[in-house]
Every structure is written in structure tokens, then in C-alpha cells.
Amino acid sequence: MISSQCVSMASAAIRQARKEIDWLAVLPAQAAQAVLKTYFQAWKNCWDGRADAPGFKRRFRSVMSVDIPQGRDLNVTRVHRRWGMVNIPKVGRVRFRWTRDLPVGSHANKENRITGPRLVKDALGWHIAFRVQTLEPRPEPHTGPEVGIDMGITVPLALSDGDTRTHGEWLTEKEAAKLLRLEQRAAHRKRFRKRGERTSNRLRATYDQIAGLRARAKRKAADWQHRTTTGSPRSTA
Known part of the structure; x- marks a missing residue:
């Protein structure tokens, strides 16, 4: 277990580093404390058997x-x-x-x-x-009937009262064709890359375009989910 003495020693080390390192002193002190708290929590989760030992974040597998x-x-x-x-x-x-x-x-x-x-x-x-x-007023108690929600593939959302919620394609026909073309181009270029060879700039640029289109589709999906849960008129678009 992580004792309070270890936390105090780490906090003291951070304060001393802020006095000796100029760029670290410019950053908010709470930012360093937040990193320290996250680090200790990661080890606590590991020792409690809830997660593996913490390691360095991979550049291309983590959200910056x-x-x-x-x-x-x-x-x-x-x-x-x-x-x-x-x-x-x-x-x-x-x-x-x-x-x-x-x-x-x-x-x-x-x-x-x-x-x-x-x-x-x-x-x-x-x-x-x-x-x-912010302060929000206490919501009024719900007095209507209870409704169950089933998430599926053919029908995205099916309610127990017989109502359904559907959506269209996340990408337009032109965007979907472009995504397919980029994926084929990436697969073709990847075949000629030798094992252990550094990814070329052209292949990396293709990967970036693919990630951009997928992120656009993911954003539209999240927008549909928010609008559907809040009852927006555009939720069935």
C-alpha cells in the first residue's frame, strides 16, 4: 500500500523540482500534483488486482x-x-x-x-x-411509465413500448468511397514494406486521412446518441 509518507516525499520532490527547473515552475502546481495522484492510483489498482502495472503511454495508442x-x-x-x-x-x-x-x-x-x-x-x-x-435546480421526480431500451444491430434502439430509434449512414457516399480507396491504398503500400522498416511519410499520411474520416464518423455517432437521449427533434435523422 502507498503510505502518506510516500505521498508527502513525492510532493516535496515536486516542489523542489519546481524551484530548480524553470519550465516546470511556470506550469500550474496542481498539474504536477494531478499527475502524481494518477500515478499512485495506478499502482494501487495494480496491487489490488484491478489492473496491470503502469507503464509508459504509447504515442500512437493513447489520446494526447x-x-x-x-x-x-x-x-x-x-x-x-x-x-x-x-x-x-x-x-x-x-x-x-x-x-x-x-x-x-x-x-x-x-x-x-x-x-x-x-x-x-x-x-x-x-x-x-x-x-x-454550476448550480442546477433539483429535477422533478419522474412520474411516467418505465421504458426498457434494447440496443441492437438491425435496429439501433428498440424501446419496450414498441417505439424505435434509427439513424442513417455516418459517412456520406463520397466519404465512404474515399475511405475505401484510402484503405486499399494503405494495404497496397504496406505489402511492400519490409519487416521492421520505418513507416514511410506517404503511408503515414494515408493513415492520417483514414483516421480523420473515422473520427468524423465517430463524432456523428456520438452526436446522434446525445440528441437521442435528450429528445432532440433531429435525433432520428
Whole structure:
């Protein structure tokens, strides 16, 4: 088991490193503490038999993400209806797509505020997600009938009352044809690569295009799931 003494020694080592290393001192202290907490939790899960021993993340098998624990110095502003600006440490002012209301300016207070963002990179580029602390009214108790949901293949969602939810193809006909063509090209180029040989730039570019199309389809699927669970009129599109 990880004792509190080990945690205190590791925290002291991080504080000392922040005094000696300039670039580490610029980063928020909570970021280093969060990494330390995750590391200790990984070993605890291993010793409890819930997971394997922690190791280094593989570059191409993990999602690249950066947590910014503090929301105090973000200075989030809305430029106009579709775009906003945020201050990212060590990066500067960054523009992002404004997709929903955020508690900024006069709408922000101790009970309704942004506590920090998370930067995530996928095949379509970098994205930012804000953590928001807000007070929501207690929902009214549900008094309607209970409905069971069955997830299938022929019918995506079938309800116990006889209703169903369906969706169309995630990719357009042109995008599906392009995906098939790229997959065939990648398979053809991979046949000529020798064992242990470094992946060529052309093959890597083809893989990136394939990942971009698959990420687009995955995003459409997630959007359909959100709209269906919230009862949006576009959920059956």
C-alpha cells in the first residue's frame, strides 16, 4: 500500500523540482500534483488486482490530452456568435469554436464558474472542453411509465413500448468511397514494406486521412446518441 509518507516525499520532490527547473515552475502546481495522484492510483489498482502495472503511454495508442487545473487565469472571452478566445499557459491566446453558453464576464460567480479546461487531440485536430461548476435546480421526480431500451444491430434502439430509434449512414457516399480507396491504398503500400522498416511519410499520411474520416464518423455517432437521449427533434435523422 502507498503510505502518506510516500505521498508527502513525492510532493516535496515536486516542489523542489519546481524551484530548480524553470519550465516546470511556470506550469500550474496542481498539474504536477494531478499527475502524481494518477500515478499512485495506478499502482494501487495494480496491487489490488484491478489492473496491470503502469507503464509508459504509447504515442500512437493513447489520446494526447493536457489538463489545465486552474480556471482563474483563462480569461475566456466571446469574440462573436461563433468564436471565443481563451488564454492557455505557455501557449497564449487561442481561438475556439463557441458551441454552448459558458459562465463568463458578469455571468460568472462563485457558484457558476469555469474551473478549468482540458485539451484533447484527435485525428481532426485539437479540441477544448471546459469544466463548469454550476448550480442546477433539483429535477422533478419522474412520474411516467418505465421504458426498457434494447440496443441492437438491425435496429439501433428498440424501446419496450414498441417505439424505435434509427439513424442513417455516418459517412456520406463520397466519404465512404474515399475511405475505401484510402484503405486499399494503405494495404497496397504496406505489402511492400519490409519487416521492421520505418513507416514511410506517404503511408503515414494515408493513415492520417483514414483516421480523420473515422473520427468524423465517430463524432456523428456520438452526436446522434446525445440528441437521442435528450429528445432532440433531429435525433432520428
